Amino acid sequence: MTIMIPAWVDGTLTPVEKLEAHVKGLRHKAVSVFVMRGEAVLMQQRAMCKYHTPGLWTNTCCTHPDWDEAPLDCAARRLDEELGLTGLAPEHRHHLEYRAEVGGGLTEHEVVDVYVAEAGPTLKVTPDPEEVMAVEWVRYSDLLKRVTWEPERFTPWLRIYLRDHAQTIFGDVAEGVAP
Numbered sequence: 001m002t003i004m005i006p007a008w009v010d011g012t013l014t015p016v017e018k019l020e021a022h023v024k025g026l027r028h029k030a031v032s033v034f035v036m037r038g039e040a041v042l043m044q045q046r047a048m049c050k051y052h053t054p055g056l057w058t059n060t061c062c063t064h065p066d067w068d069e070a071p072l073d074c075a076a077r078r079l080d081e082e083l084g085l086t087g088l089a090p091e092h093r094h095h096l097e098y099r100a101e102v103g104g105g106l107t108e109h110e111v112v113d114v115y116v117a118e119a120g121p122t123l124k125v126t127p128d129p130e131e132v133m134a135v136e137w138v139r140y141s142d143l144l145k146r147v148t149w150e151p152e153r154f155t156p157w158l159r160i161y162l163r164d165h166a167q168t169i170f171g172d173v174a175e176g177v178a179p
Contacts (some may be wrong), residue, residue: 004112005064006031015067019051025099025107031074032157033061033115035123039173041143042119042129044083045134046155052102055133058155069175071113080119084126092117093167100156108157114171140173 004015007028021028034040043117045074046053061082065074072090079085094114102108125135138146147154166174 002172004067005065008066018064019114022102022108024051024105025109027097027109027111028064029071030062030108030112031071031078031115032059032063032066032112032161033075033079033117035060035079035085035088035117035119036170036173037119037121037137039046039140040137041140042083042125043136043138043143044132045136047131047133049130050061051070052104052106053155054107056155057136057153058158059161062155062157072115075113075115082128082131084128085123088117090117093171094165096161096165097159098157098164100122100160102156110157112157114161116164140170 003018005018005021005028006013007016007021007026008014009016009026016026016028043057044060045057046055049053061075061078063074063078065071072092079088090148091114093116096114097110097111099107099109127135144162145161151159161169
């Protein structure tokens with residue numbers, strides 16, 4: 001199946017095949033979601049069959065919208081597809097851009113809409129094993145320690161979010177917690 005994502009080609013937003021966008025390092029749209037339970041973040045470990053960054057830990061959900069798909073609709077769709085999560089109310093927190101090498105000659109050059117959703121204590125997570133090999137709730141302060149101690153276990157974009165955008169994404173949770 002060919003997946004077309006919105007990417008800029010010669011300054012024009014164009015549908016481009018997802019792998020091609022990463023091979024060429026094209027600037028493209030993306031969505032990231034952090035599901036929170038108080039000070040804990042729902043983290044996912046990417047499935048080993050992912051074409052880049054397999055087995056690395058990352059935020060709850062990170063993806064690319066389909067061509068002409070609204071970012072919020074994309075966030076809800078992928079939370080359901082990757083983790084079986086429905087009924088959440090993602091709140092838009094940030095709009096950012098980054099560029100990172102993700103291995104295998106691939107580059108993420110993303111223009112990202114970042115969302116945060118609060119989860120209740122009974123939230124049931126049902127990962128799709130083709131997408132996610134494990135999930136874990138991690139206190140924000142513990143996540144920062146883990147990323148500092150073993151950065152190679154985490155996706156490049158998560159490290160960038162924590163380093164450069166934590167206050168905007170996490171608000172009060174990040175207040176006073178040193179990276």
